[in-house]
Amino acid sequence: MKLVLIGAPAAGKGTQARKLISKYSLAYISTGDMLREEVAKGTELGLKVKSVMASGSLVSDDLIIAIVKERIKADDCKNGFILDGFPRTVVQAEKLDELIGNIDKAIYINCPDSALLERITARETCPKCGASYNKISVPSKVSGVCDVCGEKLTQRKDDTVEAGKARLETFHKQSEPLVAYYKNQGRLFEVDGMIGIDNVTEAIFAELGD
Numbered sequence: 001m002k003l004v005l006i007g008a009p010a011a012g013k014g015t016q017a018r019k020l021i022s023k024y025s026l027a028y029i030s031t032g033d034m035l036r037e038e039v040a041k042g043t044e045l046g047l048k049v050k051s052v053m054a055s056g057s058l059v060s061d062d063l064i065i066a067i068v069k070e071r072i073k074a075d076d077c078k079n080g081f082i083l084d085g086f087p088r089t090v091v092q093a094e095k096l097d098e099l100i101g102n103i104d105k106a107i108y109i110n111c112p113d114s115a116l117l118e119r120i121t122a123r124e125t126c127p128k129c130g131a132s133y134n135k136i137s138v139p140s141k142v143s144g145v146c147d148v149c150g151e152k153l154t155q156r157k158d159d160t161v162e163a164g165k166a167r168l169e170t171f172h173k174q175s176e177p178l179v180a181y182y183k184n185q186g187r188l189f190e191v192d193g194m195i196g197i198d199n200v201t202e203a204i205f206a207e208l209g210d
């Protein structure tokens with residue numbers, strides 16, 4: 001199964017992806033995580049994308065397509081994969097179709113901006129395993145510590161009010177057209193991202209089937 005997750009920042013893509021990979025044994029591909037790893041390691045690529053990411057803009061289509069093209073060749077992708085944060089532009093979606101043929105489903109988690117900005121600024125993430133928390137609605141059991149791996153939680157550099165607003169704007173301008181793109185292909189499943197984490201998961205599982 002080849003899935004794409006679409007949604008504005010903090011819509012819950014990462015949270016739902018984790019549930020989907022364990023249920024369907026899929027590889028998890030988060031282009032944001034991959035880029036953050038490069039930034040953390042201080043690689044040439046990391047240095048190149050660092051400021052673009054911090055500002056809330058997108059890195060170039062060519063660069064991200066090259067990364068994904070390599071990643072999906074890996075063995076763990078043979079049983080299928082879930083793409084979180086890619087494609088983010090129609091150019092990327094067209095390229096993906098070219099690379100793998102059609103995806104099975106694009107899952108669009110829809111949330112209003114007002115809720116998202118609140119979630120973005122309250123978000124804490126685990127730099128080691130990628131688990132995501134919200135200081136208000138989904139806190140870790142021990143404050144500031146990851147429930148899954150015990151690592152100290154951090155705030156993403158782009159989870160500030162300023163960068164958050166820029167990322168929402170980027171989403172509306174550059175990524176929202178993907179909704180129409182996949183709708184036209186008959187591959188879109190839209191779910192209300194405000195109904196609670198478990199209800200969103202249930203709706204997606206129901207759509208994909210057991």
Ligand code: AMP
Pocket residue numbers: 009031032033035052053054056057058059060061064084085086087088089092158167
């Ligand atoms: P995310 O963790 O998915 O919110 O991604 C964090 C940042 O990485 C984004 O704000 C972009 O700067 C960059 N990024 C991640 N995926 C893509 C993509 N598919 N196309 C362009 N930029 C991306």
